[in-house]
């Protein structure tokens with residue numbers, strides 16, 4: 001048994017673990033990342049990568065334009081449709097999230113749809129460019145306290161290795177072995193609904209050309225479920241709810257028949273790549289930390305995918321966590337700084353979970369308007385009756401319009417505020433207004449609002465002023481401070497009046513901004 005040591009051991013090379021390793025490297029911490037799968041993820045799950053996640057990757061120096069170029073275009077993935085079946089009657093359509101260039105006034109990197117199985121290899125390759133390889137086929141098994149922090153036992157190709165790390169970060173997903181070994185339990189409903197999913201390849205362009213989109217809700221009760229486009233109209237996931245105990249695998253020809261029930265007749269070949277089941281839950285770890293072991297991402301929380309917040313919330317966790325570890329390692333903060341990790345991140349995850357749950361349950365209104373019934377033939381007759389009835393269609397249209405918040409969550413994605421240890425202000429109750437509309441704010445705890453500035457002739461985002469390894473002071477043109485700071489109008493040019501118009505600050509005010517781009521304090525000149 002070999003024993004090696006590192007500053008940080010990350011368990012799990014999902015999006016959160018990979019981002020954690022990239023941040024650790026950027027901060028100059030030594031890191032190892034182990035993954036029990038033999039290779040990178042090949043099954044799609046998440047596809048919504050929101051603006052804040054791209055901002056975080058931008059801050060750590062990833063080639064964000066390259067990552068974004070692998071995403072579906074807003075034209076291709078800009079709508080969600082309710083259809084009888086794919087390629088047949090469209091019953092309603094909503095815009096899918098804020099992806100357009102008009103959002104460049106509030107973020108340098110608007111939301112895109114990039115499937116998780118296409119994203120993860122890009123993050124792996126970024127990590128490789130930093131000289132760090134994901135250690136595949138390596139399963140974390142156990143840990144004990146060690147002189148430097150934690151000693152983990154990891155099974156690699158049938159051999160055990162002991163890895164000593166100052167910090168152990170559990171990014172090992174919803175069934176986290178690290179969390180279980182630490183005796184941390186999950187609280188909340190563990191089985192809201194089971195789903196069967198089929199990942200398949202088929203050229204369905206002819207069926208989608210008139211109505212391109214990312215999600216298609218199938219309203220014909222003889223099929224039901226949701227079709228998710230994972231790119232180019234060639235790669236799809238078909239997902240539908242099942243009863244408890246119905247998870248058994250079915251034959252390829254049965255898969256083919258099931259999928260064809262959800263789409264208009266087509267001569268396209270359907271190649272089923274994978275079938276699997278998953279359980280919708282809404283759960284939180286009862287603690288995010290045990291001494292030097294920390295949980296991030298799905299290991300700490302899991303909630304319905306309705307809203308596309310799971311992966312994105314996990315990226316926010318790891319961003320919040322790593323700079324704190326860095327400051328402790330640098331000797332400029334003590335362990336108490338880590339108490340703020342859960343204090344700040346849990347309320348955000350709880351709000352995201354609440355919005356996701358609300359989205360999931362509100363969707364029933366559409367199926368109620370369609371006359372849902374346990375008897376499929378009755379439900380089908382009800383659907384046809386609604387389609388022929390102007391009043392029924394009006395009720396259906398209203399039910400669909402009421403889903404708008406589900407697919408328009410910019411406020412929640414970039415407008416969240418941390419409850420800082422210096423602040424006693426609780427978060428305001430969640431409303432549709434808060435979820436949908438982003439309102440820039442300089443109240444402590446908020447993300448520094450984005451605006452376009454110019455530095456040495458180069459156009460930058462105000463977020464680019466913040467380096468991950470230090471606090472930043474930025475002040476107006478007449479701001480006075482003994483501490484090093486960036487002065488607007490002197491060090492950076494503000495032709496769009498970001499300082500006065502978006503931030504609403506006067507020329508003798510300043511802001512103290514944390515390494516994670518969240519505002520710590522509003523400052524006056526001294």
Ligand SMILES: Cc1cc2nc3c(=O)[nH]c(=O)nc-3n(C[C@H](O)[C@H](O)[C@H](O)COP(=O)(O)OP(=O)(O)OC[C@H]3O[C@@H](n4cnc5c(N)ncnc54)[C@H](O)[C@@H]3O)c2cc1C
Pocket residue numbers: 011012013014015016017034035036037045046047048049116138139140141171172173174176177178278296297298299305307308309310311312313314
């Ligand atoms: C259908 C569906 C759609 C979704 N859509 C979205 C979306 O659009 N946007 C969004 O933000 N989220 C979405 N999500 C949620 C998202 O997929 C998860 O939140 C995200 O994958 C969590 O990332 P993670 O890195 O925390 O965990 P995971 O992605 O689960 O990664 C954990 C990794 O740890 C590894 N591992 C586990 N145990 C061990 C061990 N003992 N040793 C070594 N390695 C181990 C696993 O193999 C895995 O690779 C969706 C989920 C589903 C099911």
